[in-house]
Amino acid sequence: MNISRMKGKVRAWFSKPANVILLVFLILLTVLTLYPLITMLLETVTVHLGREARLAKLPVGSKTLFHFARLFATSENKYSWITFYQPLLNTLAVSVSASAIAILFGGTVAFLVTRTNLKYKKFVSAVFTFPYIMPSWTLALFWETFFKNVMIGPKTSNGIMASVFGIYMPEWFVYGGFPIALVLGLHYAPFAYILIGGILRNMDANLEEAATILKTSRMRIIRKITLPIVRPAMLSTFLLVFASSMSAYSVPVFLGSPVRYYVLSTTMKSLMDSYKGQAYIVVAVMILFGVGILLLNQAVTNSRKQFTTVTGKSGQISKINLGKANRPIALLLVLILLLVAVVPLITFALESVIIKAGDYSLSNMTLDFWIGKDTTQWLDQGDSTGILLNPKVWSALGNSLGLAVTCSVVAGTCGILVGYGVSKRRGSKLASWVNNLSFFPYLMPSLAFGAIYLAMASGIPWLGGFLLMALAGSIKYLPFASRSGVNAMLQLSAEIEEAALITGVPWWKRMIRVIFPIQKSSFLSGYLLPMVSCMRELSLFVLIVPTSNWLLTTMLMQYSEKGWAQFGNAINLLIIIVVLIVNFTVNKLTGASIDKGVGG
Amino acid sequence: MPEIILKNVTKRFGKFAAVENLNLVIENNAFITVLGPSGCGKTTTLRMVAGLETPTDGTISIDGTVVFDADKGINLAPNKRDVGFLFQNYALWPHMTVYQNIAFGLENLKWDKKRIRARVDELLALLKIEEFEGRYPSELSGGQQQRVAIARTLAPGPKVLFMDEPLSNLDAKLRMEMRTELKRLHRDTDSTFVYVTHDQLEAMTLSTRVCIMEKGILQQYAPPLEMYNNPANRFVADFMGNPTMNFIDGSLGADGTLRFGSLKARFQPESGAMPAAGDVTVGIRPEYIDIEEDGPLEAEIYSTLPSGMETTVKMHTGGMPLTAVVFGDVDYAVDSKVRFAIHKLAILFDKKTGMNLGRGSLEEPANA
Numbered sequence: 001m002n003i004s005r006m007k008g009k010v011r012a013w014f015s016k017p018a019n020v021i022l023l024v025f026l027i028l029l030t031v032l033t034l035y036p037l038i039t040m041l042l043e044t045v046t047v048h049l050g051r052e053a054r055l056a057k058l059p060v061g062s063k064t065l066f067h068f069a070r071l072f073a074t075s076e077n078k079y080s081w082i083t084f085y086q087p088l089l090n091t092l093a094v095s096v097s098a099s100a101i102a103i104l105f106g107g108t109v110a111f112l113v114t115r116t117n118l119k120y121k122k123f124v125s126a127v128f129t130f131p132y133i134m135p136s137w138t139l140a141l142f143w144e145t146f147f148k149n150v151m152i153g154p155k156t157s158n159g160i161m162a163s164v165f166g167i168y169m170p171e172w173f174v175y176g177g178f179p180i181a182l183v184l185g186l187h188y189a190p191f192a193y194i195l196i197g198g199i200l201r202n203m204d205a206n207l208e209e210a211a212t213i214l215k216t217s218r219m220r221i222i223r224k225i226t227l228p229i230v231r232p233a234m235l236s237t238f239l240l241v242f243a244s245s246m247s248a249y250s251v252p253v254f255l256g257s258p259v260r261y262y263v264l265s266t267t268m269k270s271l272m273d274s275y276k277g278q279a280y281i282v283v284a285v286m287i288l289f290g291v292g293i294l295l296l297n298q299a300v301t302n303s304r305k306q307f308t309t310v311t312g313k314s315g316q317i318s319k320i321n322l323g324k325a326n327r328p329i330a331l332l333l334v335l336i337l338l339l340v341a342v343v344p345l346i347t348f349a350l351e352s353v354i355i356k357a358g359d360y361s362l363s364n365m366t367l368d369f370w371i372g373k374d375t376t377q378w379l380d381q382g383d384s385t386g387i388l389l390n391p392k393v394w395s396a397l398g399n400s401l402g403l404a405v406t407c408s409v410v411a412g413t414c415g416i417l418v419g420y421g422v423s424k425r426r427g428s429k430l431a432s433w434v435n436n437l438s439f440f441p442y443l444m445p446s447l448a449f450g451a452i453y454l455a456m457a458s459g460i461p462w463l464g465g466f467l468l469m470a471l472a473g474s475i476k477y478l479p480f481a482s483r484s485g486v487n488a489m490l491q492l493s494a495e496i497e498e499a500a501l502i503t504g505v506p507w508w509k510r511m512i513r514v515i516f517p518i519q520k521s522s523f524l525s526g527y528l529l530p531m532v533s534c535m536r537e538l539s540l541f542v543l544i545v546p547t548s549n550w551l552l553t554t555m556l557m558q559y560s561e562k563g564w565a566q567f568g569n570a571i572n573l574l575i576i577i578v579v580l581i582v583n584f585t586v587n588k589l590t591g592a593s594i595d596k597g598v599g600g
Numbered sequence: 601m602p603e604i605i606l607k608n609v610t611k612r613f614g615k616f617a618a619v620e621n622l623n624l625v626i627e628n629n630a631f632i633t634v635l636g637p638s639g640c641g642k643t644t645t646l647r648m649v650a651g652l653e654t655p656t657d658g659t660i661s662i663d664g665t666v667v668f669d670a671d672k673g674i675n676l677a678p679n680k681r682d683v684g685f686l687f688q689n690y691a692l693w694p695h696m697t698v699y700q701n702i703a704f705g706l707e708n709l710k711w712d713k714k715r716i717r718a719r720v721d722e723l724l725a726l727l728k729i730e731e732f733e734g735r736y737p738s739e740l741s742g743g744q745q746q747r748v749a750i751a752r753t754l755a756p757g758p759k760v761l762f763m764d765e766p767l768s769n770l771d772a773k774l775r776m777e778m779r780t781e782l783k784r785l786h787r788d789t790d791s792t793f794v795y796v797t798h799d800q801l802e803a804m805t806l807s808t809r810v811c812i813m814e815k816g817i818l819q820q821y822a823p824p825l826e827m828y829n830n831p832a833n834r835f836v837a838d839f840m841g842n843p844t845m846n847f848i849d850g851s852l853g854a855d856g857t858l859r860f861g862s863l864k865a866r867f868q869p870e871s872g873a874m875p876a877a878g879d880v881t882v883g884i885r886p887e888y889i890d891i892e893e894d895g896p897l898e899a900e901i902y903s904t905l906p907s908g909m910e911t912t913v914k915m916h917t918g919g920m921p922l923t924a925v926v927f928g929d930v931d932y933a934v935d936s937k938v939r940f941a942i943h944k945l946a947i948l949f950d951k952k953t954g955m956n957l958g959r960g961s962l963e964e965p966a967n968a
Binding site for chain 2: 006009518
């Protein structure tokens, strides 16, 4: 091969924008995801300052495998069992149950909505994604405030169930593995609803009709045809929910820690304070599980069992008639959704106006925690004004919004570019590398991700504060944006762009004038999801936020820790309302919705 | 003056060769059809010439300009090749109206507004789609979308127009109509058309020359009728014509005695030169078989398929199937006996290689 021939090949390669984009992202993502990962792995063999150094009896900064031995094989006082193996088992139990609950609940509802003549479908499909839009601790907090009583757990006060209805729920129901799995399952059920529902909705009706013609019974069709076709979507749901549940932090903190029920993420947080090395080992274990499931998912979905369900022709699907069961099923669903999506909001509103905990009479209520000029009469300490009159709350709201917008713009734009590059060079090694790298941040637990970025930034003086948070947020939410970007681009036939290419339209103009407008709503969803997630993010930022009242979420945590329940509930409600407003405004104005980010 | 020249063009995807060593000269103002079964490399060829795909090897020049040369590292961008491309699925931009779709390319060439308006109006009139100017693609029927796509492609006045199965998404009637118009358009626009299709009828009716490919290799490049009457090999003979040619295995003796299937005859080569003796395949076009009362050969009717203007007759002679086409609407009782003759030229193919050995008449035919 001569030199001009080589040059020509290289030039041809670089003349394609997709190649350049992929190369840039390969480098960028390697630096921003693999580098932190390696940094973290190094931390697992490094002796850190403080108690760790004293325990290991080694100089700070030296390399050792002590942390591994300590975490995995210390029988003294059952240390390994308590700090690692038991939480690991708890994590697996909780994550698997949460995935099962999400798939069962979300999948059933998806089936009912797409395949039957269920009543109140509009309401169901509108409200079903609520739990996902709301912060994950919402349901946990609601569960605790609703069911807690003086007989169990920390035995502080009675919740609504005990004080209003006089029913005292047993401890296993209120705290521990059961409520954590249930709450996480409900929170992530929208994943299943969106992924499985998307397939069911687009599935060619002929597939089922062909079986009907062959005199197959309804049940058999569902079992033998419908279920196998949605199986890949169920596996994807499993991956997403398992990985998310495993790294969930706030839910187990609210529902597990009060009764000493620990999972890996909560152990990791407590180890982080004085035993960093062991904490990072826990993180590595969590990532290992995530990668394992990702590989499993890929192996399964890449095999012959993946189906193209979207064909050109898709007729009217014959809906199953639920008959007499229709109304009871519909009402039950509506009831569950109200309980999951609406009642928590009412509870927070209630809790933010009562003066003395556990007393829900009207005389015990005040709006002072919202708009009062002086609240010191109700709380021993605390900020003196209601949250809506508190300038710190407003500045935190501004910061949260600013950060969310920044992360969404960066992540969303990168997501579109990744989607473009990956879809154009589909099948190439480079594309699959970039695709996997862009999904990798999803598998990193938020808390650990924040910790690693903090460690990484400590050596870079200009990287800190807002810039660091924006960088961490953008990378952490890139998976959402890149997934919706890839999906949107894959739906677009290559010819649409080539038709413009051939008339000499430059690349940036093809993106702005042709590609973006056509897939506008999908691309905008790639912006919306990072924004919504960022608004309600706590664990990612908790370690890198400059001061704890800088963001609304960290402020909420600070208030909860100080025991200012009313302020906490009020801010929580404020966050949820802001998130809902942002979501629905964007949705109404542009047609973008979070479904499109997760779906596909 | 030759317009498009391909020299040793090869395209490999990994180990698989989509197009292998393709040499082709497309004359100015020609209407060339690239024909072949799906997956034979015809679309890849078109896309390479247009610049949408980069060849692995070879050179391509358009109108004297080298647009691609693997050895010299030359690779002109598609927009610098002055070509138009009509896509199979039209690829109309769904968010732009008909007017915007046609005008978009012109805006890009920095034409002034007035000139764009005039050019779009001209095209709208040429393709008879004036009344759809303000509509979006989704509000048009398939045929109308097709016309808009053609107008959009023609707008900048490309010297060469590439079309990738542009009619395959239309119904039979509309396809016929569009064929007529494409042929008209070719004359009116005075440009070179390169057309990809898997439909041999389309290739026959439209083009000045047909390039037929199989598995990435050029099989024959000739005017359509020549290809029909004197195919280079068995593959081409089989691909061209409907119903397909009858192929009967047999052997040729040195003296010209031909035994094929249950029949025998003396082969009289058209050129006078007798092919070498050996195993051959005899190819006979269905329309060369005439069913007539005093025909020398006998067969049994298997089934008749009338289509109005002509009737396809499937028959068996000595257990060997034969297809004949008869003009007009005739019906034969199943299993009845008929007599037939083979009047026109048959083609001998080498049984092993499938190569054309020569045409000739079949003298003194008889049932063996």
